[in-house]
Amino acid sequence: DAGVTQSPTHLIKTRGQQVTLRCSPKSGHDTVSWYQQALGQGPQFIFQYYEEEERQRGNFPDRFSGHQFPNYSSELNVNALLLGDSALYLCASTPGFTYEQYFGPGTRLTVT
Amino acid sequence: AQSVAQPEDQVNVAEGNPLTVKCTYSVSGNPYLFWYVQYPNRGLQFLLKYITGDNLVKGSYGFEAEFNKSQTSFHLKKPSALVSDSALYFCAVIFEHGSGNTGKLIFGQGTTLQVKP
Numbered sequence: 001d002a003g004v005t006q007s008p009t010h011l012i013k014t015r016g017q018q019v020t021l022r023c024s025p026k027s028g029h030d031t032v033s034w035y036q037q038a039l040g041q042g043p044q045f046i047f048q049y050y051e052e053e054e055r056q057r058g059n060f061p062d063r064f065s066g067h068q069f070p071n072y073s074s075e076l077n078v079n080a081l082l083l084g085d086s087a088l089y090l091c092a093s094t095p096g097f098t099y100e101q102y103f104g105p106g107t108r109l110t111v112t
Numbered sequence: 113a114q115s116v117a118q119p120e121d122q123v124n125v126a127e128g129n130p131l132t133v134k135c136t137y138s139v140s141g142n143p144y145l146f147w148y149v150q151y152p153n154r155g156l157q158f159l160l161k162y163i164t165g166d167n168l169v170k171g172s173y174g175f176e177a178e179f180n181k182s183q184t185s186f187h188l189k190k191p192s193a194l195v196s197d198s199a200l201y202f203c204a205v206i207f208e209h210g211s212g213n214t215g216k217l218i219f220g221q222g223t224t225l226q227v228k229p
Contacts, residue, residue: 042221042222043217044219056215056216090156099163100158101215102158106154
Protein backbone atom coordinates (compact mmCIF):
# COMPACT_ATOMS: atom_id res chain seq x y z
CA ASP A 1 0.00 0.00 0.00
CA ALA A 2 1.63 3.20 -1.19
CA GLY A 3 1.63 6.11 1.19
CA VAL A 4 1.15 9.73 0.23
CA THR A 5 3.16 10.61 -2.85
CA GLN A 6 4.14 14.04 -4.12
CA SER A 7 5.70 15.30 -7.32
CA PRO A 8 8.04 16.73 -8.23
CA THR A 9 10.60 16.24 -5.48
CA HIS A 10 12.44 19.45 -6.20
CA LEU A 11 11.60 22.47 -8.28
CA ILE A 12 13.37 25.71 -9.14
CA LYS A 13 11.35 28.65 -10.43
CA THR A 14 11.90 32.33 -11.12
CA ARG A 15 10.04 35.17 -9.43
CA GLY A 16 6.74 35.89 -11.14
CA GLN A 17 6.34 32.42 -12.56
CA GLN A 18 3.60 29.96 -11.73
CA VAL A 19 4.01 26.47 -10.29
CA THR A 20 1.84 23.38 -9.86
CA LEU A 21 2.56 20.74 -7.24
CA ARG A 22 0.84 17.38 -7.17
CA CYS A 23 -0.24 14.99 -4.45
CA SER A 24 -1.70 11.49 -4.45
CA PRO A 25 -3.27 10.54 -1.13
CA LYS A 26 -2.87 7.28 0.69
CA SER A 27 -5.26 4.61 -0.56
CA GLY A 28 -8.71 5.02 0.96
CA HIS A 29 -8.11 8.62 2.04
CA ASP A 30 -10.47 11.25 0.67
CA THR A 31 -9.30 14.43 2.41
CA VAL A 32 -6.14 16.25 1.37
CA SER A 33 -4.44 19.11 3.17
CA TRP A 34 -1.50 21.24 2.06
CA TYR A 35 1.11 22.81 4.30
CA GLN A 36 4.04 25.15 3.72
CA GLN A 37 7.18 24.60 5.77
CA ALA A 38 9.70 27.41 5.57
CA LEU A 39 13.26 26.68 6.58
CA GLY A 40 13.60 26.30 10.33
CA GLN A 41 9.88 26.57 11.02
CA GLY A 42 6.93 24.33 11.62
CA PRO A 43 4.48 23.61 8.80
CA GLN A 44 1.77 26.20 8.17
CA PHE A 45 -1.68 25.13 7.00
CA ILE A 46 -2.58 26.36 3.50
CA PHE A 47 -5.92 24.68 2.76
CA GLN A 48 -7.84 21.44 2.85
CA TYR A 49 -9.92 19.69 0.19
CA TYR A 50 -12.74 17.23 0.63
CA GLU A 51 -15.20 16.04 -2.02
CA GLU A 52 -13.42 18.26 -4.57
CA GLU A 53 -14.16 21.40 -2.60
CA GLU A 54 -11.96 23.64 -0.49
CA ARG A 55 -13.21 22.97 3.00
CA GLN A 56 -11.11 25.44 4.90
CA ARG A 57 -8.21 27.76 4.32
CA GLY A 58 -5.30 29.12 6.27
CA ASN A 59 -3.86 32.62 6.16
CA PHE A 60 -2.44 32.49 2.64
CA PRO A 61 -3.11 34.91 -0.24
CA ASP A 62 -5.26 34.10 -3.24
CA ARG A 63 -2.09 33.40 -5.24
CA PHE A 64 -2.31 29.99 -3.59
CA SER A 65 -5.07 27.89 -5.08
CA GLY A 66 -5.83 24.23 -5.32
CA HIS A 67 -7.92 21.54 -6.79
CA GLN A 68 -9.03 18.04 -5.89
CA PHE A 69 -9.89 15.48 -8.54
CA PRO A 70 -12.53 12.71 -8.40
CA ASN A 71 -9.79 10.17 -7.54
CA TYR A 72 -8.94 12.36 -4.49
CA SER A 73 -5.57 13.46 -5.83
CA SER A 74 -4.84 17.14 -5.50
CA GLU A 75 -2.88 20.01 -6.96
CA LEU A 76 -1.50 23.12 -5.35
CA ASN A 77 -0.99 26.09 -7.66
CA VAL A 78 0.98 29.18 -6.78
CA ASN A 79 0.89 32.21 -9.10
CA ALA A 80 3.23 35.20 -9.28
CA LEU A 81 5.92 33.48 -7.25
CA LEU A 82 7.82 35.47 -4.65
CA LEU A 83 11.18 34.70 -3.10
CA GLY A 84 9.33 34.11 0.16
CA ASP A 85 7.43 31.22 -1.39
CA SER A 86 10.61 29.15 -1.24
CA ALA A 87 9.77 26.30 1.12
CA LEU A 88 9.00 22.63 1.51
CA TYR A 89 5.39 22.00 0.52
CA LEU A 90 3.81 19.08 2.30
CA CYS A 91 0.66 17.22 1.41
CA ALA A 92 -1.24 15.23 4.00
CA SER A 93 -4.16 12.88 3.57
CA THR A 94 -6.82 11.71 6.00
CA PRO A 95 -9.59 9.13 5.75
CA GLY A 96 -12.59 11.45 6.07
CA PHE A 97 -12.87 13.75 9.03
CA THR A 98 -10.60 11.83 11.34
CA TYR A 99 -7.73 13.25 13.26
CA GLU A 100 -4.63 11.48 12.02
CA GLN A 101 -2.96 13.00 8.98
CA TYR A 102 -0.40 11.11 6.89
CA PHE A 103 2.24 13.24 5.24
CA GLY A 104 4.05 12.85 1.96
CA PRO A 105 7.78 13.50 1.53
CA GLY A 106 7.18 17.03 0.27
CA THR A 107 8.19 19.14 -2.71
CA ARG A 108 11.11 21.50 -2.20
CA LEU A 109 10.37 24.73 -4.10
CA THR A 110 13.14 27.24 -4.63
CA VAL A 111 12.27 30.64 -6.10
CA THR A 112 15.18 32.65 -7.52
CA ALA B 113 -6.06 32.13 19.34
CA GLN B 114 -4.92 28.55 19.39
CA SER B 115 -1.19 27.93 19.47
CA VAL B 116 1.48 25.41 20.30
CA ALA B 117 4.81 26.19 21.92
CA GLN B 118 7.95 24.12 22.01
CA PRO B 119 10.20 26.04 24.40
CA GLU B 120 13.44 24.27 23.48
CA ASP B 121 15.06 24.66 20.09
CA GLN B 122 17.36 21.73 20.82
CA VAL B 123 17.54 18.90 23.32
CA ASN B 124 20.77 16.98 23.83
CA VAL B 125 20.82 13.60 25.53
CA ALA B 126 23.24 10.70 25.79
CA GLU B 127 22.28 7.38 24.26
CA GLY B 128 20.54 5.16 26.81
CA ASN B 129 19.33 8.08 28.92
CA PRO B 130 15.68 9.12 29.13
CA LEU B 131 14.57 11.98 26.96
CA THR B 132 11.83 14.60 27.21
CA VAL B 133 10.76 17.05 24.51
CA LYS B 134 8.42 19.70 25.85
CA CYS B 135 5.21 21.04 24.37
CA THR B 136 2.54 23.38 25.70
CA TYR B 137 -0.64 24.42 23.99
CA SER B 138 -3.26 27.12 24.13
CA VAL B 139 -6.70 26.38 22.75
CA SER B 140 -10.28 26.89 23.73
CA GLY B 141 -12.32 23.74 23.60
CA ASN B 142 -11.02 20.20 23.45
CA PRO B 143 -7.41 19.86 22.33
CA TYR B 144 -6.44 16.99 20.09
CA LEU B 145 -2.67 16.69 20.32
CA PHE B 146 -0.07 15.05 18.14
CA TRP B 147 3.64 14.44 17.86
CA TYR B 148 5.39 14.10 14.51
CA VAL B 149 9.04 13.45 13.67
CA GLN B 150 10.90 14.72 10.63
CA TYR B 151 14.18 13.33 9.37
CA PRO B 152 16.37 15.42 7.03
CA ASN B 153 14.79 16.00 3.61
CA ARG B 154 11.78 13.89 4.57
CA GLY B 155 8.13 14.51 5.30
CA LEU B 156 6.58 14.19 8.73
CA GLN B 157 6.02 10.81 10.33
CA PHE B 158 3.24 10.36 12.86
CA LEU B 159 4.39 9.24 16.33
CA LEU B 160 1.34 9.42 18.57
CA LYS B 161 -1.85 11.28 19.38
CA TYR B 162 -4.06 12.18 22.31
CA ILE B 163 -7.76 12.45 21.55
CA THR B 164 -9.42 11.36 24.76
CA GLY B 165 -9.02 8.78 27.49
CA ASP B 166 -5.84 7.80 29.29
CA ASN B 167 -3.50 10.75 29.77
CA LEU B 168 -0.46 8.59 29.00
CA VAL B 169 -0.31 7.80 25.32
CA LYS B 170 2.02 5.23 23.80
CA GLY B 171 3.20 5.58 20.23
CA SER B 172 5.67 4.38 17.66
CA TYR B 173 9.36 3.53 18.24
CA GLY B 174 8.98 3.41 22.03
CA PHE B 175 7.83 7.01 22.41
CA GLU B 176 5.10 8.08 24.78
CA ALA B 177 3.54 11.36 25.79
CA GLU B 178 1.66 12.60 28.82
CA PHE B 179 -1.33 14.88 28.48
CA ASN B 180 -1.64 17.30 31.40
CA LYS B 181 -4.76 19.43 31.17
CA SER B 182 -4.02 21.63 34.18
CA GLN B 183 -0.57 22.52 32.83
CA THR B 184 -1.75 22.52 29.19
CA SER B 185 1.22 20.36 28.30
CA PHE B 186 1.86 17.32 26.14
CA HIS B 187 5.51 16.36 26.65
CA LEU B 188 7.10 13.64 24.53
CA LYS B 189 9.15 11.05 26.38
CA LYS B 190 11.23 7.96 25.83
CA PRO B 191 12.82 5.87 28.60
CA SER B 192 16.04 5.11 26.71
CA ALA B 193 17.21 7.25 23.79
CA LEU B 194 18.84 5.87 20.65
CA VAL B 195 21.24 7.67 18.32
CA SER B 196 18.72 6.96 15.55
CA ASP B 197 16.14 9.06 17.43
CA SER B 198 18.09 12.18 16.43
CA ALA B 199 15.68 14.22 14.33
CA LEU B 200 13.34 17.22 14.35
CA TYR B 201 10.22 16.77 16.48
CA PHE B 202 6.99 18.71 16.09
CA CYS B 203 4.10 19.00 18.47
CA ALA B 204 0.75 19.86 16.87
CA VAL B 205 -2.86 20.42 17.85
CA ILE B 206 -6.15 20.16 16.01
CA PHE B 207 -8.66 22.60 17.34
CA GLU B 208 -12.15 21.23 17.57
CA HIS B 209 -15.04 23.60 17.79
CA GLY B 210 -18.77 23.14 17.59
CA SER B 211 -18.85 22.05 13.99
CA GLY B 212 -16.43 19.21 14.64
CA ASN B 213 -12.93 18.43 13.57
CA THR B 214 -11.53 21.28 11.51
CA GLY B 215 -8.69 19.12 10.25
CA LYS B 216 -6.28 22.05 10.56
CA LEU B 217 -3.08 21.05 12.29
CA ILE B 218 -1.31 23.85 14.14
CA PHE B 219 2.38 23.08 14.64
CA GLY B 220 4.98 24.24 17.06
CA GLN B 221 8.32 25.52 15.84
CA GLY B 222 9.99 22.18 16.32
CA THR B 223 12.69 20.82 18.63
CA THR B 224 15.86 19.23 17.35
CA LEU B 225 16.75 16.15 19.34
CA GLN B 226 20.42 15.21 19.34
CA VAL B 227 21.30 11.85 20.86
CA LYS B 228 25.01 11.32 21.31
CA PRO B 229 26.69 7.90 21.57
